[in-house]
Amino acid sequence: MSALDNTQDALARIAAHDGQVNAFTEVLAERALAQARRVDAARLSGPLVGMPFAAKNLFDLRGIPTRAGSKIRRTAPPATADATLVARLEAAGMVCVGALNMDEFAYGFTTENSHDGPAHNPHDLSRVAGGSSGGSAAAVAAGMVPVSLGTDTNGSIRVPASLCGIFGIKPSYGRLPRSGATLFVAALDHVGPFARDVATLAAVYDALQGPDAADPAQVPMPVEFVCPGMEAGLGGLRIGRLGGWFDGPQTPAARAAVAAVAKALGASGTAIWADAEATRAAAFLITSSEGAGFRLPELRDHLEDFEPLIQDRLLAGALLPAAWIFHAQRVRAMGKASMAALLADWDILIAPATPTPATPIGQEILTMQGVSMPLRPSMGLFTQPISAIGLPVLTVPLQNAEGVLPIGVQLIGRPWQEATLFRAARVLEQSGLCAAPVAPAFTV
Amino acid sequence: MLDPKNFDPDAYVAAVAPAVGLQLSAERQARVAEALALVVKLGGAALTRPLPETAEPAAMFRP
Numbered sequence: 001m002s003a004l005d006n007t008q009d010a011l012a013r014i015a016a017h018d019g020q021v022n023a024f025t026e027v028l029a030e031r032a033l034a035q036a037r038r039v040d041a042a043r044l045s046g047p048l049v050g051m052p053f054a055a056k057n058l059f060d061l062r063g064i065p066t067r068a069g070s071k072i073r074r075t076a077p078p079a080t081a082d083a084t085l086v087a088r089l090e091a092a093g094m095v096c097v098g099a100l101n102m103d104e105f106a107y108g109f110t111t112e113n114s115h116d117g118p119a120h121n122p123h124d125l126s127r128v129a130g131g132s133s134g135g136s137a138a139a140v141a142a143g144m145v146p147v148s149l150g151t152d153t154n155g156s157i158r159v160p161a162s163l164c165g166i167f168g169i170k171p172s173y174g175r176l177p178r179s180g181a182t183l184f185v186a187a188l189d190h191v192g193p194f195a196r197d198v199a200t201l202a203a204v205y206d207a208l209q210g211p212d213a214a215d216p217a218q219v220p221m222p223v224e225f226v227c228p229g230m231e232a233g234l235g236g237l238r239i240g241r242l243g244g245w246f247d248g249p250q251t252p253a254a255r256a257a258v259a260a261v262a263k264a265l266g267a268s269g270t271a272i273w274a275d276a277e278a279t280r281a282a283a284f285l286i287t288s289s290e291g292a293g294f295r296l297p298e299l300r301d302h303l304e305d306f307e308p309l310i311q312d313r314l315l316a317g318a319l320l321p322a323a324w325i326f327h328a329q330r331v332r333a334m335g336k337a338s339m340a341a342l343l344a345d346w347d348i349l350i351a352p353a354t355p356t357p358a359t360p361i362g363q364e365i366l367t368m369q370g371v372s373m374p375l376r377p378s379m380g381l382f383t384q385p386i387s388a389i390g391l392p393v394l395t396v397p398l399q400n401a402e403g404v405l406p407i408g409v410q411l412i413g414r415p416w417q418e419a420t421l422f423r424a425a426r427v428l429e430q431s432g433l434c435a436a437p438v439a440p441a442f443t444v
Numbered sequence: 445m446l447d448p449k450n451f452d453p454d455a456y457v458a459a460v461a462p463a464v465g466l467q468l469s470a471e472r473q474a475r476v477a478e479a480l481a482l483v484v485k486l487g488g489a490a491l492t493r494p495l496p497e498t499a500e501p502a503a504m505f506r507p
Binding site: 279288312318326328336 | 475476477480488493
């Protein structure tokens with residue numbers, strides 16, 4: 001199919017299905033059709049040529065305001081250029097078809113956005129899609145686009161990938177450039193893609209790599225393509241399961257998914273990271289303070305225009321004592337060091353991505369194994385400690401984990417070792433355990 | 445670092461919010477204090493963690 005055919009097909013699927021899913025906040029048909037015609041005329045070759053994609057609406061898209069899920073930014077001047085990752089995908093011949101729903105300023109795990117409405121989970125429309133990149137995951141799971149871009153500060157790629165049953169990669173902190181993306185917590189923000197199969201995810205990830213002087217947090221590592229070694233299998237890899245904190249309260253579906261992935265990968269033991277809880281707590285404090293401090297001028301002047309779910313949390317975060325955040329940064333460094341020691345013995349560690357499959361929209365409390373906790377922050381129980389120390393994670397999906405609902409499992413790697421994660425994900429995909437077909441209700 | 449028993453979110457919010465330019469109603473102050481109490485609860489495992497003086501914060505800035 002030509003790029004134009006693919007793009008028209010994607011636009012038709014969005015028109016047919018997004019009324020139910022609410023993944024898109026803007027559909028850029030004119031821009032997409034023009035890019036598709038350019039791609040066809042250029043006669044490019046490569047695995048991504050002519051493939052449509054969409055981006056979380058915190059990525060700059062030339063010609064429209066970058067709303068970042070907010071009401072406040074809707075009247076901002078239109079972006080004058082595309083975010084770096086968007087530009088790289090279009091340079092590879094892909095076609096951006098629109099912007100995607102998210103939690104306001106990326107502060108949330110459920111994409112219950114009061115301004116744009118909630119993103120609905122394609123596997124059960126009464127349930128959340130996860131967040132904060134909920135629209136990104138829902139658009140892919142519903143088959144409206146094969147690829148999307150998201151961001152992950154505390155789990156915002158891994159949580160929606162898990163709840164929507166698709167693949168997602170949160171690379172090492174500093175691997176991919178964030179330039180042109182609205183930051184939430186600069187100390188913790190990562191960017192990355194979603195897809196329904198490992199080969200597409202790998203090709204997209206490779207297209208996104210490369211230095212960008214505009215992102216001061218990007219680490220000057222060499223480009224390390226993952227596609228060439230993706231079929232290398234598991235030979236030589238030491239794979240274990242994370243216990244301790246990661247064995248904490250979770251549904252039987254989450255526990256069974258981890259066990260199934262551990263068995264399929266031949267996990268040879270359990271690793272205990274004693275600092276997981278403290279590191280997660282440090283991430284929570286850093287997020288609260290930095291996320292709110294970044295928005296303090298807008299909180300002073302436009303408080304009532306913020307998402308009601310986060311107004312009080314942001315205000316509380318803006319007041320946190322500096323000494324607490326300094327201490328949290330030291331705890332974070334301690335957690336990084338203790339995990340580095342643990343990873344001397346392991347190449348990949350397996351952990352749940354979310355403690356539960358998708359929950360009903362509007363649910364406030366999560367109760368598991370007799371323990372009740374606030375649902376929204378608890379979706380990040382198992383993702384938050386890992387992003388706090390910047391490790392790469394590829395989330396793999398298992399379908400029908402609890403009735404019709406999927407759930408994801410984290411494959412956690414050593415810093416900069418994304419390639420090993422793609423090898424393991426490919427093995428899981430080939431075994432048939434992990435797959436991400438379009439959600440059944442959207443296969444037509 | 446933190447003694448949760450001696451931390452009073454209501455008094456803290458009332459004292460600090462005006463100092464950073466946030467004029468909050470009494471009702472809002474109460475809700476923010478509740479949110480702050482949750483931050484203290486979820487952040488407690490870090491705030492109560494003893495550290496040696498040699499523990500440096502996570503490096504971020506590279507000139």
